[in-house]
Amino acid sequence: MKSDKGESNKAFELIRLLKSFSIPEVLDIEEHYDEQFKALKKLYECVRNCSVYLSLIVLNALSSYMLNCTGEMYWKEFADYFCFFFKKRNSEILRGDDLIIVFKTFLTNSMCNKRFLTVKLRRIDKARELIGKLSKNLDRYIKDQEFLLLDLIKYVGGRRDSKTLVFAVKMFNYGVRICTRERIVLPFTISIPLDNRILKISYLLGVRRDVINFWNRVSKEIGIPPLHVDSLLWIAYRYARESEKSEHMKFDKLIQFLSRLMKNVRNIY
Numbered sequence: 001m002k003s004d005k006g007e008s009n010k011a012f013e014l015i016r017l018l019k020s021f022s023i024p025e026v027l028d029i030e031e032h033y034d035e036q037f038k039a040l041k042k043l044y045e046c047v048r049n050c051s052v053y054l055s056l057i058v059l060n061a062l063s064s065y066m067l068n069c070t071g072e073m074y075w076k077e078f079a080d081y082f083c084f085f086f087k088k089r090n091s092e093i094l095r096g097d098d099l100i101i102v103f104k105t106f107l108t109n110s111m112c113n114k115r116f117l118t119v120k121l122r123r124i125d126k127a128r129e130l131i132g133k134l135s136k137n138l139d140r141y142i143k144d145q146e147f148l149l150l151d152l153i154k155y156v157g158g159r160r161d162s163k164t165l166v167f168a169v170k171m172f173n174y175g176v177r178i179c180t181r182e183r184i185v186l187p188f189t190i191s192i193p194l195d196n197r198i199l200k201i202s203y204l205l206g207v208r209r210d211v212i213n214f215w216n217r218v219s220k221e222i223g224i225p226p227l228h229v230d231s232l233l234w235i236a237y238r239y240a241r242e243s244e245k246s247e248h249m250k251f252d253k254l255i256q257f258l259s260r261l262m263k264n265v266r267n268i269y
Helices: 004-019 023-033 035-047 050-062 071-088 096-109 117-126 128-136 138-143 145-155 163-180 196-204 211-222 226-241 249-268
Strands: none
Touching: 004 211, 004 249, 023 035, 023 163, 023 226, 023 249, 035 050, 035 071, 035 163, 050 071, 050 096, 050 117, 050 128, 050 138, 050 145, 050 163, 071 096, 096 117, 096 128, 117 128, 128 138, 128 145, 138 145, 138 163, 145 163, 163 226, 196 211, 196 226, 196 249, 211 226, 226 249
16 A cells, blocks of 8 residues: 555545535536436426425435445435336325335335345334424424434434434435425535445545544535535546546546546555
């Protein structure tokens, strides 16, 4: 491996690249290049009820770990399933326990989410009270998305930086932007979710300890909230891995940086 100085230079170069993005540009990239955002956009066309739609997103995000497909494939499966479901039911509105039952049926039959099914179903049961509260206080959760994180901790359990909890807030934000058509930016106080892609990028940068604190510091330095930094890196990593380009010049520079980073490690081993 390279020296600590070399590893610091990698992080410095990444920070320089990330500093070039404005928040509106990051939101554009999320909306045009994240397949999960596209899946949620398709789903809203089928549901057309903000409360039901956002409740389903939260339930799915809480179950979105240890998948046996990519995240992109899983969220497409989720959107396709519920589009078919609501078209068959003529967009009938589901509430309370009915929503939980229907979601658990999806989860039980998912092709992409077969691992730890019993644990995930128990987690959905824990979220039952939160889902009921969400439908009655939707405006509060939309305006204060950190409040959603606090209630996720309260009802589901976990730390403030728990990967699935902060990811649920990120996906909720996607859904809010789709169903309200308002570009609401996430707060700086919610940490990046440490999934496999972010952990791999961190490792390639030479970051071994205090990974969440590292990304929190990066976020403050570049002026982009951690969950939006997550989007840039998560999507760019997929493009780099698949040797693809976007139609966005700045984003392509980030993709190229990650491609070089990944290639250098392969050459070392």
